[in-house]
Amino acid sequence: MPNALPEKTLLTLADTCLLWGHRLSEWCGHGPALEEDIALTNTALDVIGQARALLQLVAARRTPATTEDALAYFRDSHEFRNVTLAELPNGDYAQTILRSLLLAAWFVPVWEALEKHADRQVAAIAANAAKEARMQLRHAHDWVVRFGDGTPESRQRIEAAIGALWPSCAELLDTEIDGTARDARRAAWSNVVAAAFDEATLTFPVVGALHEPNSAHADRFALLAEMQSLARQHPDAVW
Amino acid sequence: MYTQSLDLPNTDAGNTDSAGLPTEAAFLARIARDEKIEPQDAMPEAYRKSLIRQISQHAHSEVVGMLPEGNWITRAPSLKRKEILLAKVQDEGGHGLYLYSAAETLGASRDDMIDALHSGKAKYSSIFNYPTDSWADIGTIGWLVDGAAIMNQVPLCRCSYGPYARAMIRVCKEESFHQRQGFDIVRALCEGTPAQKQLAQESVNRWWWPTLMMFGPHDSDSEHSGQANAWGIKRISNDDLRQTFVDVTVPQAAFLGLTLPDPLLEWNAERGHYDFGPLDWDEFWRVVRGDGPCNAERLNDRVEAFEKGRWVREAAVAHAARHAARAVSIASEKIAA
Numbered sequence: 163m164p165n166a167l168p169e170k171t172l173l174t175l176a177d178t179c180l181l182w183g184h185r186l187s188e189w190c191g192h193g194p195a196l197e198e199d200i201a202l203t204n205t206a207l208d209v210i211g212q213a214r215a216l217l218q219l220v221a222a223r224r225t226p227a228t229t230e231d232a233l234a235y236f237r238d239s240h241e242f243r244n245v246t247l248a249e250l251p252n253g254d255y256a257q258t259i260l261r262s263l264l265l266a267a268w269f270v271p272v273w274e275a276l277e278k279h280a281d282r283q284v285a286a287i288a289a290n291a292a293k294e295a296r297m298q299l300r301h302a303h304d305w306v307v308r309f310g311d312g313t314p315e316s317r318q319r320i321e322a323a324i325g326a327l328w329p330s331c332a333e334l335l336d337t338e339i340d341g342t343a344r345d346a347r348r349a350a351w352s353n354v355v356a357a358a359f360d361e362a363t364l365t366f367p368v369v370g371a372l373h374e375p376n377s378a379h380a381d382r383f384a385l386l387a388e389m390q391s392l393a394r395q396h397p398d399a400v401w
Numbered sequence: 402m403y404t405q406s407l408d409l410p411n412t413d414a415g416n417t418d419s420a421g422l423p424t425e426a427a428f429l430a431r432i433a434r435d436e437k438i439e440p441q442d443a444m445p446e447a448y449r450k451s452l453i454r455q456i457s458q459h460a461h462s463e464v465v466g467m468l469p470e471g472n473w474i475t476r477a478p479s480l481k482r483k484e485i486l487l488a489k490v491q492d493e494g495g496h497g498l499y500l501y502s503a504a505e506t507l508g509a510s511r512d513d514m515i516d517a518l519h520s521g522k523a524k525y526s527s528i529f530n531y532p533t534d535s536w537a538d539i540g541t542i543g544w545l546v547d548g549a550a551i552m553n554q555v556p557l558c559r560c561s562y563g564p565y566a567r568a569m570i571r572v573c574k575e576e577s578f579h580q581r582q583g584f585d586i587v588r589a590l591c592e593g594t595p596a597q598k599q600l601a602q603e604s605v606n607r608w609w610w611p612t613l614m615m616f617g618p619h620d621s622d623s624e625h626s627g628q629a630n631a632w633g634i635k636r637i638s639n640d641d642l643r644q645t646f647v648d649v650t651v652p653q654a655a656f657l658g659l660t661l662p663d664p665l666l667e668w669n670a671e672r673g674h675y676d677f678g679p680l681d682w683d684e685f686w687r688v689v690r691g692d693g694p695c696n697a698e699r700l701n702d703r704v705e706a707f708e709k710g711r712w713v714r715e716a717a718v719a720h721a722a723r724h725a726a727r728a729v730s731i732a733s734e735k736i737a738a
Contacts, residue, residue, distance in 0.1 A: 309716050312719045399478070
């Protein structure tokens with residue numbers, strides 16, 4: 163297919179969505195209020211749905227064809243292509259919400275660019291994902307503002323979350339996504355995140371230079387050990 | 402789910418009607434005409450308290466019920482099952498939310514209801530004090546536990562209190578979907594490898610008796626059923642619902658090729674029903690009184706989530722207050738200008 167988005171790009175997007183969705187799903191039943199439990203689960207469902215759509219596309223385009231579950235459950239950790247930010251443990255609610263802001267602010271321009279891509283199957287997925295990402299961005303933005311401009315404790319927690327997640331932003335912004343312009347995406351991300359921080363009366367730190375990413379991906383290894391455990395105990399099973 | 406609370410001893414001593422006899426008589430006449438009672442209507446204090454107790458305990462059951470199934474979200478064996486389970490557990494949270502809201506229409510506050518749960522004063526359905534040891538339990542809970550819940554809940558769609566009855570219509574639609582997804586999980590296991598089939602059988606063996614206990618004590622031992630019937634809250638007796646559930650479920654188990662763990666289970670042509678063995682009421686009361694396999698774990702999880710989320714809720718309140726104060730200040734400046 164001449165216009166097809168490369169598989170490595172599809173997997174970067176799919177794996178980022180899948181691992182982020184997995185982390186969000188860990189909150190289900192444990193959220194700080196029932197309304198937030200439900201809202202966060204919506205985000206988990208959105209991004210796992212996006213991961214499924216993309217993995218189904220990859221699976222169908224492989225020769226011989228494979229399945230979304232083979233890709234999700236039977237690839238080893240080193241074969242995943244997600245951005246590191248997606249796999250990090252949740253931390254507290256401030257860190258979970260900040261991650262959502264950073265990832266949604268990254269995804270919105272990605273999906274909006276891919277919506278116009280000549281790979282029509284990708285464009286269709288992106289068109290739906292863009293709407294969902296804008297909603298996720300709004301939800302995360304509102305909470306970051308509440309935390310920064312809330313109580314001394316919430317401010318201290320969101321500042322700690324910025325300290326914890328900021329080192330992963332260089333890799334996020336450096337990630338190439340075919341069919342999109344990296345510098346324009348970077349500028350859009352910076353504008354959106356800086357505006358949220360401004361409203362939250364928080365300082366927007368400089369995104370440092372890209373260090374060699376953590377090639378061990380210990381968090382991803384542990385996440386997949388749990389996610390894949392049952393499927394791998396019954397490799398021949400249909401569920 | 403989970404009208405078990407209707408049958409448990411009422412620890413609230415002040416259960417008297419302050420509205421006086423004429424109101425009570427008029428009220429019972431409205432119930433007899435099958436009219437819906439709405440929040441603004443006069444109602445006996447005992448009716449209001451009884452409903453708050455039942456609806457809040459129903460809400461607690463939904464929220465605590467998120468925990469045993471939530472246990473398998475991260476390990477669901479396919480992406481499709483993972484999405485379905487997430488959506489299902491989210492639905493239970495939504496049910497909790499409608500039900501807390503229905504109780505609020507009676508003057509109860511959500512914070513007070515949650516305090517009562519966390520202090521151990523309020524109960525929730527004992528079925529959630531059993532562990533989910535295998536993936537098959539996710540299927541069994543949907544098929545049997547949600548199936549039993551539907552039997553209990555469909556009559557509540559006609560209950561006399563309007564907000565509760567209307568909440569239950571939506572809850573029942575979603576529970577019906579949950580039951581079908583549970584049956585579908587068990588069906589896939591039964592049609593799968595021998596190891597999968599064994600998981601399903603082992604799960605049904607563990608859940609069958611606790612599910613039958615969900616309908617509550619025998620009618621002869623059911624403390625609140627009489628009053629709840631008179632008030633139009635409860636429509637069908639515990640034993641009748643339990644019998645209907647057994648009659649409906651036995652053929653489903655046969656279709657799946659599963660056995661039910663009751664040597665006395667047998668069709669009785671004369672009664673037109675299945676006979677079944679005696680329930681272990683000692684176990685029932687033990688779990689109700691807090692000594693089930695997971696009582697402490699469930700309550701700890703709820704309290705921990707609530708306490709860990711306290712700063713989040715406080716931040717939202719503080720921010721909203723500051724925002725409102727700023728809006729007032731800007732408006733004042735505009736008026737002054």
